[in-house]
Every structure is written in C-alpha cells, then in structure tokens.
Amino acid sequence: MLDAPTAPVDPFATVVRRIDEPGTGAALRAAGPVVRAEAPAGGPVWIVTEAALARRVLADERVVKDPAFAPVDWNRWAAGLEPTAAEQPSLTTLDGPAHAALRKAHAPLFGARRMQGYAGRIAEIAREQLAVDGTVDLAADFTTRFPLTVICELLGVPADRVDQAVEACAGMGSYGPAEFAKVLGSFAELAAAALEAGGGMAVELRERVPEGMTDQELSYLLFGLIFASQITTDSALGFLVASALGDPSDDLVRDVLRRHPPAPYTLWRFTRTEVDLDGVRLPERAPILVHLAGINAAGEGQGLPFGAGPHYCIGAQLALVEMQVVADVLAADFPDARLAVPYDELRRVDRGVQGSRLVELPVVLRG
Ligand code: HEM
Structure with missing residues (x-):
C-alpha cells in the first residue's frame, strides 16, 4: 500500500486570478490520481483528481456523505459541515436506501422535460432583470437574483420574498452556530410561505417525501434546494455571460x-471503513473530495460538472435550462450587449471548496 503524494499546492487557498488563468487542477493531477492535502479544518484530506477513479469513489458505498463520519477532531463550523443525517436528514447528508427514497421524492420535480417546459417563463424573468441602462455589474446582483427568482417561483415562494432569499443566501457566507440558526430561520420562513401559498413544487414535495418527515425536515430540504441552486x-451565469x-x-x-465548473x-x-483507492490506503473517517474542476479541465469527455453516482446534481436540468435561456435572451434581446472592460481583465476569485466566481462583471446591455 502506498501513501498518497502530498499536494504540491494549497488547493484551498483563496486566490484572485485572471478569468482564464489555470487554477490548481493541473498541479494536483500531475501529483497523482489521489493526493493528500491539509484540510481547512485540520488533518489530512484525500483529493481524487482522475475521472475514472472519481466515478468509482462517488458510487462507492463505503464512502458516505453523512457528517457523522467526519474526523472526530473536526470542528463542524470550521469545516463547513452540515448537521449529521440523524440530526437533519437531507439529500446531502443521507446515504444508501434512505437517500434513494428521498431522491425518488425529488426526481419528477426536476426532470428534463418539465424544466424545458419552464424555459419560456424563465426567459421572461431574464429579459426583465437584464433590461438595465448604462454600465451594470451583473455579478453584483443579477447572477444571484436571477436563479433565486426562478427557484422561488418554481417552489411557490411568493415573489415579494426574493429579496429575503438573496439575503439568506448571502448569510451563508459566515458560518457559525448563531449565524446558521438565524439564516436557517429565514429559509424556514421562505419554506413556510411557499407551503402556505401552495401551487408550487414545495407542496408537491411535501406530498412525495417519505412518511413521517416533519415540517422542520421538509423546510431543510427546501433550504437545500434554494441554496444549492x-x-x-x-x-455559472457570471462565466456564461462573460464568455458569451x-x-x-x-x-x-x-x-x-467544462472550463469554469461552478462546483x-x-x-x-468520508470513509465508513478502511478503503483502498488504487493502491492508496485510507483509514476509517478519512475525508475525501473529488476535484471536479481539474477533471473537467483535463478535457476527458464532458467532465463531471454535476458530479456522478447517487448524489449527481438533482438540479442539473434546471441549471442547463437557465444557462441556455440566458445565452439565448442575451443574443436575441440584447444584440448590442458588450463587456465594459476587456475580457482578459475580468478576475475570478477561487475560494477552495466554496467555489469560484467572477469578482465583477461590468457590462453594457443596450445602447
Ligand atoms: C450550474 C449549476 C450547478 C452545478 C454546477 C451543480 C453541481 C452539483 C454537484 C457537483 C453536485 C454533487 C455534489 C456531490 O456529489 O458531493 C450537486 C448536487 C446537488 N445539487 Fe447541484 N449544481 C447546479 C445547480 C443546481 C440547482 C439549480 C439545484 C436546484 C434544484 C441544485 C441542487 C442540488 C442538490 C439538492 C444536490 C444534492 C443532490 C444529492 O446529494 O442527492 N443544483 N450539484
């Protein structure tokens, strides 16, 4: 058995780079299919950098999401962990049959045909929100507000609560017990408003979830959908508009x-037991990440922007529709749109597991 090579770069550092400047992917991949780095919460983390191995890991029943299996000395808040599955059952904390049952409840809500059916309405929202004169920084508001307007409408959250959704998502940036409780309270209000208003997917989900699920648990599922979207x-929308x-x-x-994977x-x-990954031995409770960005950048097929295996992104079809719609609306309705700065001057901030995003996206949409 081998030890994994040590990562030659800090994969979790927050770094501002030019929009197309390579990140840490190539250096990590060059080090090996599994590399070891220092986790932000302390101790080792094993990072998978190769596509075929990544697919196997993401489908391996011994490798679980439940934070109950995190290293015992990890501080949950420093690590940015969710509650355990026992504390808060959800798509992102459950594994195995309980996860499969919850996926089954969600699946028809986010299917490809159904999402395509919303494309016209999603285009209306895009047209409305992009109709701005003068120079505007789309990364300051539009790229956040647009997907939230869409998911709120689909779930049935009343439109006058989109500002609250924007604020609640912004609140997820500072993660601590008090902040999380407050933000979760705000998401719970959004969920309650959707369930009360009726007519959206929130009510549909309530009817479909496994028996015995409490209102609080349902509310957490709705929080997961809103924040993940x-x-x-x-x-994705920042990089899409910049590229368009x-x-x-x-x-x-x-x-x-492929080039700017949002995740x-x-x-x-975490490993439930000792696991051998292509000859590298991982102990029980070993934290694992798959470096999707590096795998995508290496250009193996379409890459894995939405993950793989049982936890494959449930909102992938919605995301694809939103992105295509914004590209189409820009081309058709804003033919004079242009970047207000040269493309190469755009900067992105890479924030490790928190993802990458453009720092600013100044554009002139019309005139
Ligand atoms: C371009 C946009 C998106 C990207 C790149 C993306 C990416 C991903 C990835 C990589 C995963 C798997 C994470 C893992 O295996 O640990 C995931 C899971 C998930 N995504 Fe997305 N996502 C996007 C949009 C959305 C949207 C619009 C929604 C809202 C419906 C959503 C909801 C979720 C949920 C709930 C999960 C957890 C699924 C599970 O664990 O079973 N995502 N996403």
Whole structure:
C-alpha cells in the first residue's frame, strides 16, 4: 500500500486570478490520481483528481456523505459541515436506501422535460432583470437574483420574498452556530410561505417525501434546494455571460461548465471503513473530495460538472435550462450587449471548496 503524494499546492487557498488563468487542477493531477492535502479544518484530506477513479469513489458505498463520519477532531463550523443525517436528514447528508427514497421524492420535480417546459417563463424573468441602462455589474446582483427568482417561483415562494432569499443566501457566507440558526430561520420562513401559498413544487414535495418527515425536515430540504441552486448557478451565469460577450463558442453552456465548473469540488465525503483507492490506503473517517474542476479541465469527455453516482446534481436540468435561456435572451434581446472592460481583465476569485466566481462583471446591455 502506498501513501498518497502530498499536494504540491494549497488547493484551498483563496486566490484572485485572471478569468482564464489555470487554477490548481493541473498541479494536483500531475501529483497523482489521489493526493493528500491539509484540510481547512485540520488533518489530512484525500483529493481524487482522475475521472475514472472519481466515478468509482462517488458510487462507492463505503464512502458516505453523512457528517457523522467526519474526523472526530473536526470542528463542524470550521469545516463547513452540515448537521449529521440523524440530526437533519437531507439529500446531502443521507446515504444508501434512505437517500434513494428521498431522491425518488425529488426526481419528477426536476426532470428534463418539465424544466424545458419552464424555459419560456424563465426567459421572461431574464429579459426583465437584464433590461438595465448604462454600465451594470451583473455579478453584483443579477447572477444571484436571477436563479433565486426562478427557484422561488418554481417552489411557490411568493415573489415579494426574493429579496429575503438573496439575503439568506448571502448569510451563508459566515458560518457559525448563531449565524446558521438565524439564516436557517429565514429559509424556514421562505419554506413556510411557499407551503402556505401552495401551487408550487414545495407542496408537491411535501406530498412525495417519505412518511413521517416533519415540517422542520421538509423546510431543510427546501433550504437545500434554494441554496444549492443559488451558489452554483450564480457562478455559472457570471462565466456564461462573460464568455458569451468576450470569448464566445458554438457550445457555450457545455464549454463554460467544462472550463469554469461552478462546483470545483464535490461536497465532503468520508470513509465508513478502511478503503483502498488504487493502491492508496485510507483509514476509517478519512475525508475525501473529488476535484471536479481539474477533471473537467483535463478535457476527458464532458467532465463531471454535476458530479456522478447517487448524489449527481438533482438540479442539473434546471441549471442547463437557465444557462441556455440566458445565452439565448442575451443574443436575441440584447444584440448590442458588450463587456465594459476587456475580457482578459475580468478576475475570478477561487475560494477552495466554496467555489469560484467572477469578482465583477461590468457590462453594457443596450445602447
Ligand atoms: C450550474 C449549476 C450547478 C452545478 C454546477 C451543480 C453541481 C452539483 C454537484 C457537483 C453536485 C454533487 C455534489 C456531490 O456529489 O458531493 C450537486 C448536487 C446537488 N445539487 Fe447541484 N449544481 C447546479 C445547480 C443546481 C440547482 C439549480 C439545484 C436546484 C434544484 C441544485 C441542487 C442540488 C442538490 C439538492 C444536490 C444534492 C443532490 C444529492 O446529494 O442527492 N443544483 N450539484
């Protein structure tokens, strides 16, 4: 058995880079299919950098999401962990059959055909929110507000609560017990408003979840959908608009997801038992991440921008529709749109597991 090579770079450092400047992916990959780094919460983390191994790890029943299996000395808040599955059952904390049952409850809500059916309405929202005169920084508001407006409408959260959703998502940036309780309270209000208003997917989900799920647990599921849709699509839309206006391609959506994957890493996983990964031995409770960005950048097929295995992104079809719609609306309704700075001057901030996003995206949309 081998020890994994040590990462030659700090994969978790927050670094501002030029929009197309390579990140840490190539250096990590060159070090090996599994590399060891110092985790932000202390101790080792094993990072998988190779596509075939990543797919195997993401489908391995011995590698679980439940934070109950995190290293015992990890501080939950420093590590940015969710509650355990026992404390808070959800798509991102459960594993195995309990996770499969919850996926089954969600699946019909986010299928490809159903998402395509919303494309017209999503285009209306894009048109409305992009109709701004003068120079505007789309990364300051639009890329956050647009996906939140869409997910709120789909779930049935009343439109006058989108500002609250924007604020609640911003509150996820500072993670501590008091902050999390406060932010979760705000998300719970959004969930309650959707369930009370009716007519959206929140009510549908309530009818579909496994028997015995409490209102609080349902509320956490809705929080998961709202936050997961914002943090990723926010990043994706910034890179999409920048590329559409500054570095266009024939397959814009796929190219943007490959070159600027909004989720550069999977969420944390942990070994339930000792595991051998291509000859590298991992102890029990070993934290594992898959470096999706490096795998995508290496250009193996379409890469893995939405992950793989049982936890594959449930919102992938919605995200693809939102991105295509924004690209189409820009081209059709804003033919004079342009970047207000040269493309190469755009900067992104890489924030390790928190993902990457453009620092600013100044554009002139019309005139
Ligand atoms: C471009 C946009 C998006 C990207 C790149 C993305 C990426 C991902 C990735 C990589 C995972 C798997 C994480 C892991 O295995 O640890 C994931 C899971 C998930 N995503 Fe997305 N996502 C996007 C948009 C969305 C949207 C719009 C929603 C809202 C419905 C959403 C909801 C979720 C949820 C709930 C999970 C957890 C699924 C599970 O564990 O079973 N995502 N996403």
